Amino acid sequence: MRTALVIGTGLIGTSVGLALSARGVAVRLRDVDPHNASLAASRGAGSDAESQEPVDLAVIAVPPAHIAAAVVAAQQEGVARGYLDVGSVKSGPRGELASLGGDLSTYLGTHPMAGKEKAGPLAASADLFEGRPWVLTPTPATETEVLNLALELISLCRAVPVVMEAEAHDRAVALVSHTPQLLSSLVAARLEAADETAVRLCGQGIRDVTRIAASDPDMWLDILAANPDPVADVLAAVAEDLTETVASLRALASADGVERSEGGAGISDILRRGNSGRARVPGKHGQAPTAYQTVTVLISDEPGELARIFADAGQAGVNIEDVRIEHAAGQQAGHVQLMVEPRSAASLAAALRARGWAIRAR
CATH class of the missing domain: 3.30.70.260 (ACT domain)
Structure with a gap:
């Protein structure tokens, strides 16, 4: 890969541009907001000057609702040999692309599992993807050349390729990314009207839980609107646990000894299940977590x-x-x-x- 076009110069798109530019790839930048493209260019992510010359790879870094239309427009313009997107939802945009008459043979849906609670080109960094999983969702129609270009992109960004089915990817991110965002926001929302005395007691625990609640609401609305059912399924299961946990806590306040015992057992169960689930989260370098x-x-x-x-x-x-x-x-x-x-x-x-x-x- 010698040339690339990044369409969408937010956090992810600009970070891709910075990583590729740092490794000798000539990158062109394009955005519906010329100011964003100019800002990304000023940071060294590439050039925002228009050119008619086709590139090797077009990276579509726009919100999920706009991916299919952006890919079709780029394909019709003939800007690249291959096209991939970096959106956080995969099955919906691919289906929409097919319905719009897009060419699935030159397109590959991907998702780098990296990000920040801050958005925009100023938050971007060339090392954003280093060591992070980068999901690829090829289909039987995907050309080998396009898959190879995607693998080269991931290598240049120093990420780790992971191949998945689009639907399996969407269910996975609903669990490990989209639901945590909502739960973090739900906890942080309790602080909005909290007494100032309580807020002053905030320690590391509440900071850890609410860190990603600082993310851009508009961006997350776009993401959640593209993957609502899998997220709702996870939240429904969480809601069942919450209902049982509330009942267990109420039981702990009871004067009845048997009821208190049952309440304690319920709380112990959720805490133990939490320990078990947390132990499955990969640790350093993706290895099994170590008890430091x-x-x-x-x-x-x-x-x-x-x-x-x-x-x-x-x-x-x-x-x-x-x-x-x-x-x-x-x-x-x-x-x-x-x-x-x-x-x-x-x-x-x-x-x-x-x-x-x-x-x-x-």
Whole structure:
């Protein structure tokens, strides 16, 4: 692949442009909003100058409701040898493309499993896809050349190709992406009218749960409108669990000992099922999750402090597997949680204490 056209210069499209440009591909950019294309070009994602020369691959990075029409228009214009989209829903746009008379042989539906709670070209980055799954949904009609172009794109973006049926993909993302977005928004919505005293008590747990609730509502409405039934199926199952959980909690408040016992059993069951499900979420590099041990360090909010703590950990010969920062409310300080292999926790804590860091006891 030497040339590409990115149609739609939001977060994903601009990130594709940045990744391809960084690896020597000549990228052209196009957007219904010329300002977005110009902004993406200014960041190095490609050129927003119009050209009649066909490219090797056209990447359609528009909302799901507009994918089919955008692909058909690009095919009729003859802008590329192959066409793929990067939308988060696959079966609907492909069916619509067929009904509009689009050429399924030169088209491939794909979905990079990467994103941010922020949208637009300013949020884009060349490394957005590194190590992330990138789903391909080929059909018997898909030309080998188009599949190879898609695989080359994924390689250039340093993502990991995963082949799936379109319908299976849509059910999967309903569970692991679309439903979590709604649940995060539902929890965050409880905070909208909450007493200020309660909001000031927010800790890392509520921040973790509500992080993606900061996403663009219009963008998510487009996504959910393209995949409503699978998401509704998952939410219906969650609603059943919620109903049972509410009943169990009410039982815990009962004066009847048997009812309290049954309520406790119900809550224990959902917590245990949560443990079991969480254990299936892939860990580092897609491997089975590892039970890391946390070393918590008090850190001041000053330039260079994070770099210094990582350097000290490196001097101790300990690899940091993951990190979180919990800010202290109303103070210029916080806690850095360093996740390490259990066998390294004690030596890291000792080494950091020796270098003057305050370690919080577990």
